[in-house]
Amino acid sequence: MYRPDDESAVMALWRDAFPDPAPWNEPRSVIAKKLATQPDLFFVAVSEGAVVGTAMGGFDGHRGWLYTVAVRPDLRRLGIGTALVRHVEAALETLGCSKVNLQVLASNASVVAFYARLGYAVEERVSMGKRLAS
Numbered sequence: 001m002y003r004p005d006d007e008s009a010v011m012a013l014w015r016d017a018f019p020d021p022a023p024w025n026e027p028r029s030v031i032a033k034k035l036a037t038q039p040d041l042f043f044v045a046v047s048e049g050a051v052v053g054t055a056m057g058g059f060d061g062h063r064g065w066l067y068t069v070a071v072r073p074d075l076r077r078l079g080i081g082t083a084l085v086r087h088v089e090a091a092l093e094t095l096g097c098s099k100v101n102l103q104v105l106a107s108n109a110s111v112v113a114f115y116a117r118l119g120y121a122v123e124e125r126v127s128m129g130k131r132l133a134s
């Protein structure tokens with residue numbers, strides 16, 4: 001589970017994993033908003049006292065969502081990302097969630113193999129979104 005002391009380490013990890021975020025994905029604000037809404041679904045992986053990975057879940061009573069899955073570059077391909085996703089899935093299941101969705105940026109297509117290995121399938125959907133004032 002994320003703790004307030006983890007903020008700077010998480011921000012550093014995301015700066016590397018998610019470079020050039022859109023203004024609404026500015027890490028400090030993403031963290032603050034998550035702490036205000038379902039903070040129990042914000043997980044960090046810790047190794048030797050250091051934050052080495054993150055994953056967030058969200059559940060709206062109908063679907064679960066997976067966000068900000070990231071692992072420190074020097075520790076990738078060791079199963080940490082898998083463990084984080086499994087952890088979010090288990091937490092979502094506990095809440096009664098029966099389906100998890102996620103989105104991958106078209107520019108990040110290589111990560112599709114990671115999720116496919118974990119049982120996720122590419123679904124024929126048109127993803128739409130709209131920014132609200134807040």
Ligand SMILES: CC(C)(COP(=O)(O)OP(=O)(O)OC[C@H]1O[C@@H](n2cnc3c(N)ncnc32)[C@H](O)[C@@H]1OP(=O)(O)O)[C@@H](O)C(=O)NCCC(=O)NCCS
Binds near residue numbers: 070078079110114117
């Ligand atoms: C995606 C990410 C979280 C994976 O974390 P990880 O700890 O390396 O993942 P795992 O070690 O659990 O990988 C499990 C399997 O997924 C597949 N996989 C993982 N990364 C992959 C990649 N870059 N390309 C192809 N397959 C990959 C492999 O089959 C791997 O098993 P293997 O190492 O035995 O071959 C990590 O690469 C990352 O932080 N990327 C940058 C952030 C990002 O793009 N996040 C996703 C946003 S949608």
